[in-house]
Amino acid sequence: xxxxxxxxxxxxxxxxxxxxxxxxxxxxxxxxxxxxxxxxxxxxxxxxxxxxxxxxxxxxxxxxxxxxxxxxxxxxxxxxxxxxxxxxxxxxxxxxxxxxxxxxxxxxxxxxxxxxxxxxxxxxxxxxxxxxxxxxxxxxxxxxxxxxxxxxxxxxxxxxxxxxxxxxxxxxxxxxxxxxxxxxxxxxxxxxxxxxxxxxxxxxxxxxxxxxxxxxxxxxxxxxxxxxxx
Amino acid sequence: xxxxxxxxxxxxxxxxxxxxxxxxxxxxxxxxxxxxxxxxxxxxxxxxxxxxxxxxxxxxxxxxxxxxxxxxxxxxxxxxxxxxxxxxxxxxxxxxxxxxxxxxxxxxxxxxxxxxxxxxxxxxxxxxxxxxxxxxxxxxxxxxxxxxxxxxxxxxxxxxxxxxxxxxxxxxxxxxxxxxxxxxxxxxxxxxxxxxxxxxxxxxxxxxxxxxxxxxxxxxxxxxxxxxxx
DNA sequence: ACCTGAACACCGTTCAAGT
DNA sequence: ACCTGAACACCGTTCAAGT
Numbered sequence: 001x002x003x004x005x006x007x008x009x010x011x012x013x014x015x016x017x018x019x020x021x022x023x024x025x026x027x028x029x030x031x032x033x034x035x036x037x038x039x040x041x042x043x044x045x046x047x048x049x050x051x052x053x054x055x056x057x058x059x060x061x062x063x064x065x066x067x068x069x070x071x072x073x074x075x076x077x078x079x080x081x082x083x084x085x086x087x088x089x090x091x092x093x094x095x096x097x098x099x100x101x102x103x104x105x106x107x108x109x110x111x112x113x114x115x116x117x118x119x120x121x122x123x124x125x126x127x128x129x130x131x132x133x134x135x136x137x138x139x140x141x142x143x144x145x146x147x148x149x150x151x152x153x154x155x156x157x158x159x160x161x162x163x164x165x166x167x168x169x170x171x172x173x174x175x176x177x178x179x180x181x182x183x184x185x186x187x188x189x190x191x192x193x194x195x196x197x198x199x200x201x202x203x204x205x206x207x208x209x210x211x212x213x214x215x216x217x218x219x220x221x222x223x224x225x226x227x228x229x230x
Numbered sequence: 231x232x233x234x235x236x237x238x239x240x241x242x243x244x245x246x247x248x249x250x251x252x253x254x255x256x257x258x259x260x261x262x263x264x265x266x267x268x269x270x271x272x273x274x275x276x277x278x279x280x281x282x283x284x285x286x287x288x289x290x291x292x293x294x295x296x297x298x299x300x301x302x303x304x305x306x307x308x309x310x311x312x313x314x315x316x317x318x319x320x321x322x323x324x325x326x327x328x329x330x331x332x333x334x335x336x337x338x339x340x341x342x343x344x345x346x347x348x349x350x351x352x353x354x355x356x357x358x359x360x361x362x363x364x365x366x367x368x369x370x371x372x373x374x375x376x377x378x379x380x381x382x383x384x385x386x387x388x389x390x391x392x393x394x395x396x397x398x399x400x401x402x403x404x405x406x407x408x409x410x411x412x413x414x415x416x417x418x419x420x421x422x423x424x425x426x427x428x429x430x431x432x433x434x435x436x437x438x439x440x441x442x443x444x445x446x447x448x449x450x451x452x453x454x455x456x457x458x459x460x
Numbered sequence: 461a462c463c464t465g466a467a468c469a470c471c472g473t474t475c476a477a478g479t
Numbered sequence: 480a481c482c483t484g485a486a487c488a489c490c491g492t493t494c495a496a497g498t
Binding site for chain 2: 201
Binding site: 271272273283284287292293 | 492
């Protein structure tokens with residue numbers, strides 16, 4: 001038995017792979033999928049990669065940049081094709097945006113960072129290109145399309161950040177309960193409009209509401225000229 | 231000299247005031263104004279109030295709830311009046327929303343939490359009431375107004391979170407630079423639409439763009455019936 | 461009931477020193 | 480150039496013990 005042992009100096013350890021930016025980001029994505037973005041920390045990542053946190057700073061500027069890289073990796077899952085036979089540009093646009101929203105829905109914490117740290121990665125650029133192309137095909141003037149793409153993606157991102165499901169934390173539920181109570185307790189005398197809009201005001205954010213939001217924006221973008229249009 | 235000394239037992243200390251929720255939130259607001267939301271931590275707050283962090287948990291459930299309270303305190307600054315003589319409902323609505331956005335603009339980190347932790351405080355409720363009232367006055371159907379108020383406030387909040395100024399951190403600048411470079415480097419072959427929309431695509435988020443966004447949403451809300459309208 | 465000290469279990473980031 | 484150990488300066492939250 002002992003004869004089969006390798007010399008200690010080259011015992012078969014898991015052969016710690018060389019550190020690369022790619023490997024770091026991939027590991028970060030894996031941690032996020034299994035444990036959520038909260039756990040994608042320099043220390044946890046270093047532990048997973050069998051090194052110290054300081055080593056990561058050779059490949060990654062800081063935690064924010066790392067999260068940005070994770071986000072762009074995730075955007076690779078967005079379905080940009082949406083080429084249903086005969087579908088018009090509007091239907092295709094809504095499909096692409098819905099796909100984007102659903103991808104972020106699984107990771108609301110990431111959606112929150114997407115709102116602040118403007119992505120700028122390759123996959124994000126492809127998404128912008130696709131949305132602009134569809135608006136263009138719909139005859140939307142350049143100025144309106146350029147500002148419109150931002151508004152559309154912002155709406156999708158914010159909705160995912162707001163109503164995302166992954167971390168079904170009970171705190172979010174408490175929040176919602178508190179709001180429901182506050183709205184229901186709203187006085188007829190001081191808050192008549194809230195009472196008048198009550199049922200719809202508290203309707204949950206389902207897919208029909210998401211689609212309505214996209215329609216609102218598309219209609220608005222079409223019908224609202226940008227100032228100083230060039 | 232020594233004769234003027236009080237007995238040690240009642241030496242004039244600054245008379246540490248009793249802990250109250252109100253006092254805690256006020257102190258939190260003060261810290262945020264001077265040092266930003268990042269510094270509004272349980273430990274810093276405890277230090278400022280001359281106690282230990284554990285004591286705060288008698289009055290505040292956790293950090294998220296505390297930040298929510300700070301947010302609602304800040305919303306007291308929103309100008310809900312906006313009663314320019316002869317101004318129509320649309321102009322007043324845009325004014326109220328602009329005031330809300332400007333308040334959050336000073337505190338983008340807080341805007342980010344507002345997006346997630348739905349407020350539900352008194353000041354937030356008053357804002358919702360005001361916006362609903364104005365939409366109502368504009369003849370917007372109940373279902374569209376109820377969903378519309380959410381969309382409008384979400385746009386305002388997300389814009390503040392995205393472009394807020396307070397913490398002019400250089401990281402945000404780097405981000406923007408990276409995006410600018412990525413967009414400029416976009417290939418004519420692979421990203422023709424980005425190139426075609428180039429100047430407007432990178433135009434900064436000034437007030438005219440904010441107003442355009444409000445107009446887009448208001449136009450869209452007016453012209454997009456909600457499904458199953460009741 | 462309210463308050464506290466102390467502890468538990470973490471963070472991001474830097475830096476001098478090694479290879 | 481890349482990697483590391485160790486340190487610095489923090490976090491949120493809980494809990495047993497005190498008043």
